[in-house]
Amino acid sequence: MHIPDGYLSPSTCAVMYTAAAPFWYVATKKMKKELSTRMVPLMSIFAAFSFVIMMFNIPVPDGTTAHAVGGTLMAIVLGPWAATLGVSIALMVQAIFFGDGGILAFGANCFNMAIVLPFVGYAVYRIISANAPPGSARHWLGGAIGSYVGINTASLCAAIEFGIQPVLFHTSNGTPLYCPYGLSQAIPAMMLAHLTVAGIAEMAVTGGVIAFLQKTMPVVMTLRLGREART
Amino acid sequence: MKGTARLFIGLGILAILSPLGLMASGTAWGEWGVEEFSKMLGYVPQGLARLSDLWKAPIPDYSVPGLGEVSGYVLSAFIGMALIIIITWGIGRILGQKLEK
Numbered sequence: 001m002h003i004p005d006g007y008l009s010p011s012t013c014a015v016m017y018t019a020a021a022p023f024w025y026v027a028t029k030k031m032k033k034e035l036s037t038r039m040v041p042l043m044s045i046f047a048a049f050s051f052v053i054m055m056f057n058i059p060v061p062d063g064t065t066a067h068a069v070g071g072t073l074m075a076i077v078l079g080p081w082a083a084t085l086g087v088s089i090a091l092m093v094q095a096i097f098f099g100d101g102g103i104l105a106f107g108a109n110c111f112n113m114a115i116v117l118p119f120v121g122y123a124v125y126r127i128i129s130a131n132a133p134p135g136s137a138r139h140w141l142g143g144a145i146g147s148y149v150g151i152n153t154a155s156l157c158a159a160i161e162f163g164i165q166p167v168l169f170h171t172s173n174g175t176p177l178y179c180p181y182g183l184s185q186a187i188p189a190m191m192l193a194h195l196t197v198a199g200i201a202e203m204a205v206t207g208g209v210i211a212f213l214q215k216t217m218p219v220v221m222t223l224r225l226g227r228e229a230r231t
Numbered sequence: 232m233k234g235t236a237r238l239f240i241g242l243g244i245l246a247i248l249s250p251l252g253l254m255a256s257g258t259a260w261g262e263w264g265v266e267e268f269s270k271m272l273g274y275v276p277q278g279l280a281r282l283s284d285l286w287k288a289p290i291p292d293y294s295v296p297g298l299g300e301v302s303g304y305v306l307s308a309f310i311g312m313a314l315i316i317i318i319t320w321g322i323g324r325i326l327g328q329k330l331e332k
Contacts, residue, residue: 004262006276006283031326040323045238047319048312052245055293055308056252057259065255086319093314098307099288162261169278177278179261189260217234 005102017107047086066198072121072147083118121150144207246308
């Protein structure tokens with residue numbers, strides 16, 4: 001889901017930076033207010049986890065590959081705003097040092113994976129786990145289902161960003177200038193990859209890590225108790 | 232926080248296992264390079280060709296120059312995680328409030 005440079009027109013990239021900017025702004029404000037320095041090591045760990053989990057490419061039946069992101073997991077443990085910052089940092093390191101995802105497309109990639117993904121995933125988790133006591137199975141179950149919805153919503157966003165390119169940006173004879181595949185190709189391809197393998201991987205990672213934390217480090221799962229009312 | 236060390240060890244294990252991600256040989260949808268485009272389409276979209284090498288990453292595609300594919304991938308995982316931890320830690324120290332326990 002890391003859109004490289006060249007697939008989106010510069011104007012699309014500008015729009016996506018503009019869409020992401022207010023989320024980055026609010027996220028830093030929120031962190032200033034809510035983040036205690038004791039949570040910083042965990043934030044680093046989950047951002048690094050998101051990075052490394054994205055390196056586990058999984059084959060998709062159509063010959064392409066996809067991967068989990070871990071953004072919903074971070075949102076559940078540290079809050080969606082922390083997830084926005086954490087995943088954005090992971091995406092920045094991927095773009096700058098490893099050429100994974102473009103520099104112009106960084107706003108779009110953050111919008112999809114660091115904003116849409118954790119917020120949607122977290123919202124679904126909150127609905128499923130509402131009023132569940134700490135340690136309840138509804139936490140890991142809600143996390144798993146939420147992360148599945150989150151990564152698929154994100155991939156739909158990416159597919160739309162890809163798919164509008166050939167309609168909007170082409171030469172006078174109709175040859176696409178950027179991503180040559182329209183919505184009718186981008187949406188099924190992206191959704192196939194994420195409804196199947198990447199979504200399942202994301203569910204397993206999110207549900208598995210939450211269940212693990214509940215069992216071995218329950219304090220990590222209750223960090224946000226009392227803060228949730230304010231988010 | 233107690234137990235954080237265990238999570239760091241977990242990250243190290245994931246980095247060592249990361250080359251499993253190399254077994255999937257294809258490219259992610261929408262992440263093809265210029266050469267793959269000329270093979271797939273017979274041409275490279277003009278704008279795409281112009282912007283695609285805007286930025287030269289020091290470790291492109293997680294392959295460290297001079298190292299094998301697998302060892303380069305593992306080293307990339309460690310380098311990337313170290314950078315992310317340093318950056319996140321730095322930002323967290325600046326933004327976070329010191330709360331006494």
